[in-house]
Amino acid sequence: MHHNSAKIIRVKSLASRWFAVAAVLVSALGIVVQAATNLSVWAYPSASGRIICQPDALGNRLLDYSGVGYKGGTVPIPNVATKTNLTPVAGDNGARIQSAINYVASLTLDTNGFRGAVQLAPGLYPISNTIVISASGIVLRGAGDGGNTNYNTVLYATYVGAGQPSLILISNSPSYTTVTTHNITNMYVPVGSRSFGVDSTNGFAPGTPVFVRRPSTSLWITNIGMNLVSPAWSAGSFDIYADRTITRVEGNVVTLDEPITCALEQQYGGATIYSYNWSNRITNVGVEYLRGISYFNPLVVTNIGNSTNYYADENHTWTFVAFDGAIANGWARNLNASNFAYSCVQITGISASKPGARNITVRDCTSLDPVSIIDGGRRYAFVLNDSQFCLVQNCTTSNDRHQFVTQSLTVGPHVFVDGWSDNAYADAGPHFRWATGAMWDNVAANGDNLAIRNRGNLGTSHGWAGANEVVWNSKADGLNVENPPTARNWLIGSLGALVNNTAAIPYPATAGTYDSLGSNVFPNSLYYAQLQNRLAAPNTRTREYWIGDIDKFITASSTGEGVSVDSTWRSTVQSAAGTAMVNGFDIVTNAQWIPFTFNFSLSETDRIVGATLSVAMRATNAGATNGILYLDAIANSSPFGTLGWQPIGIGTNTTVRVLDLGSQLDLLSDGKLNLAVSGDLGMDWAMLELQVVPVVMTYTNIFYPVADAYVRGGVNVASNFGPATTLVVKTDSSADNQRRAFLRWDLSGFNGDLFHARVRLTPVSVGTNGIENGITLVASNQWNETTLNWNNRPIGGKRFATWIPAASVPVEFVVTPQAQA
Structure with missing residues (x-):
């Protein structure tokens, strides 16, 4: 972590927790300040605070990692009776x-x-x-x-x-037994996706455990160069089996609980999905x-x-x-x-x-x-x-x-x-032979490298060790991250010297997808930020709805690929377009309109709490600036310039733009979203991602900490600042100016099941904006705000939530697992 001087956050001693019924426990938190960081282009907070993972031209993006660990990381590890x-x-x-x-x-x-x-x-x-x-x-x-x-x-x-x-x-x-097998019908299913079409959904329902099998064909092995290692990789020996659970079936589309870690491509044999029984x-x-x-x-x-x-x-x-x-x-x-x-x-x-x-x-x-x-x-x-x-x-x-x-x-x-x-x-990292979907987040390898690379003939023809993997805000003596053909590996916000990989076969290997090399990015931990997103609304399910084949603008039709469009909406767009062309996807031309409609079903107990729209586009020329997005009505239009969507790629360069729909969720309440794009451009595909939660009846309790105080280092290590009316957090090159704040809530008067808990803090003033703050769980509740000082302060663990504060703008973070523990 970096430490900056003269960075002060003053926080009101105000906190609240919303939950159905409180558990019988006491919790305590310590606030820490982290370094000022910039944003990654591949994963960043949206206007509504959710982390957006930026797709590439084929829709591949960083995974949602928030479902790892014991029971998906959303509940504490229990203390089991002896x-x-x-x-x-x-x-x-x-x-x-x-x-x-x-x-x-x-x-x-x-x-x-x-x-x-x-x-x-x-x-x-x-x-x-x-x-x-x-x-x-x-x-x-x-x-x-x-x-x-x-x-x-x-x-x-x-x-x-x-x-x-x-x-x-x-x-x-x-061993498990296979129950029902079906073929996946999409031409291309990107990394990070959760949904795709199948030839039949017979035997599938929400809750069905499945394996998604991606075959390893000779063509794929040749195209990634692993026919050149010795011994060469053999077809059928590198199939990938992703263990998932179906969360939704709509028509012939299934949605999974967790994302796919390796693209599924028809040119490499497509993929199958089969349910299984593994009862033991x-x-x-x-x-x-x-x-x-x-x-x-x-x-x-x-x-x-x-x-x-x-x-x-x-x-x-x-x-x-x-x-x-x-x-x-x-x-x-x-x-x-x-x-x-x-x-x-x-x-x-x-x-x-x-x-x-x-x-x-x-x-x-x-x-x-x-x-x-x-x-x-x-x-x-x-x-x-x-x-x-x-x-x-x-x-x-x-x-x-x-x-x-x-x-x-x-x-x-x-x-x-x-x-x-x-x-x-x-080195730390994937060791050999096409591991997929791991992330090294705030990992330090002192003495050697962090590497996701082509290992060539090392070991037993290790070859490409990993694909679609991430190094995030980590550090090592050396960094060696490379992109395999058909995949990416991301090196983001990390510190260390780039090192050459002479073992690669074929040599040289393509450099990885680098972002902010040598400078950390916000959030400090991608895993914890994504986990906060998942915890923000209990029982959140992510759905994806895709329109258009991911085919790099290939079409045999003069009017483009036909896509789903509500008939009334199409008529409305045609009327607005006048004499201009109204086409489908995959056509890149001047002055055209492209209408399309997402349809999805919502039950009476479904509530949408988040939504993002992604569109893949190409423009006719570098000067094309007349792009406009229409959301559910011609009057609800936004020029690309105001959305920050300019410029759009030309030629063979596809640009993917993402829009947070958090401020317009009311447009989605009818299970339909009509959209259109107009301008000197074309579209290859579009994706609507929804975060949906069940509506539940809860009872809300709001209460305040029973103790709060900040401590100060250096010459102030024995001083107590408990009577202060604000909490001050500061990191500085001088120990005298270091400050940490502590809060404690007593939940012992509440009984029952805790459904959801969160804390709200309101910064009163901010010395310098852009400094990342964090929260940790401390090891002891046995401290008093009138005697707490730097010397006797309880030790905090690792941060589990971070934010960039702004004066008078409340921040909230979820503490449900910590409170339940």
Whole structure:
């Protein structure tokens, strides 16, 4: 993070939460100030505050990453009731711990899907075997992940031998059965999309789990150059399987819960979608508050790799915690791993075609000083393989190789956020063979590179390691991000030297999609900003409606591609056009009008809370400035100049413009949106994205903090500013001027289920606009506003929401998961 001087935010001590019924808890927040940043052209806040992901000419855009992690990240990781307790004994403790787990496995699942937790008391637990969890609803919990065994739980892996075992293994490998298969009919389905047409929707309904299968044809392998690596990639061996759930069926169009990570193209075999039954997946499992240490032989040393005379024994335990198989909704939190040969936490599905592991959160974990040769297949601190929707959050490593890494054909979305690596011996990023849809958000790789690249013949013909992946506001010694043919990789707001990739086959590889290299962008974290969008309206569902084939303006008709147009609207446009041409899509000519209509169904319980319009256009000439957009009426017109839509590309250059419709949602209430574009231009496609929520009855409570104060550093570290009537936040090069603000609410007087919670702050004055502010959850509620100072202030965690303040303009952020926890 950057720190700027003389930046002051004064905030009224006013806060409110809206929810149905409050839970019995107390929460506290600390405000932090982050650096002033600019906006990315690929993801930025709209006028209504929602993050817009800018499509390219083919409609490809950054993914919505907000659905990763345990239960999609919208609920807190639960504190599961203890069902049995253990204390350490002399000798091997493995059988005792396994017996306790087996006992909890014999219990009945409760209404929340849990059986209970095995609680390990502080102490040292030597273990020679692998501890296995193979049933749903079980949590293995310690007392803490520190080194002092008087207060923390330390598992000491004593295994000696080959086999590369894990100390804790969560495992289940049932196969799924395919139910119904249909073909996807679109010519092209872009990256980031959730909807597409199918040849039939028989057997599909909201809630149906499906796999979307993208084939790997010989033509595709040749076009991305992977026929040139040795051994060459083979057709049929690189199919992509995206695990999704259908949220909506309208006509022959299905909508999915999460976006597609790799474009589906008819020229490369199209794609199929099939429903499945995977009833025996393990769910609701966790490992938490433990320290793991692996025995190793200190006499085994080597000089192989990037270090000298270091410990290199490999006949010991390789992984601290492994999720392996068909597992959904799990977590590993507050773990500390030392001396394991391979990984702190490894998440692996069954295979690329059976990516059974999904929605797993790895949070606040540390991987220290692995012991193994610094070479291939070792020291992967946090590794994802054949898994989907995983979140690796606030984790640190030292002396690892590939610290935050995905493996072959691993399909996202995945997020590594707030990761830190010291003394890295190899790069962070996708490791090999066309992993898709991961993001490295605020990840630091100190000692090596962040790379999404063509690895050529490295390893076993690793080739293109990743596609449609993102590095966001991260830093490394070197940055190497490249665009594969048929895909993109984005490098946005990140710090580090660009490095050349000599391994690429063919060489050189095309540079990636760079934006704001060397300067951070707003928001500081794309993941947390998108999660705030999702949480802003509970149970939000995103819908997409596409008009026009994504075909780069190809048409055989003199009047263009025929698209959906309401007949009355077409007549209205024809009348307004007079003698000018009224055409369909794909025709680029002067003085034409292009009408089109989006149709969508809304139930009585549906409420639209957000909408954006995207249109792909080309102009006839560079001087074309007469473009006009009409929204639902000829009188409701906006020249492109006033929309900021000029200029429009010419020739073969397509320009995609996006409009936030947040101020005109009333136009959508009838399930129809009529539009037209006029001018010296043409259109290839248009897309309407809606955020829809169910209407629910809620009861609102508004209340104020019971304590609020700011603290000040430097010579003021012992001073209290609790009596002040405003909260002041400031970051400065002088410690004397550093300020942080704290607020606390007491919710203990409320009972019931908390549906939604948010905080409102109103800046009274702003020293310099454009400085990003953030909010964190602090570790303790035990502070008093009349005694709080810099020295005794509670420690805050990572920010979970940020904003750029303006005087007298309220800011709001959602705290539902924090309040529920």
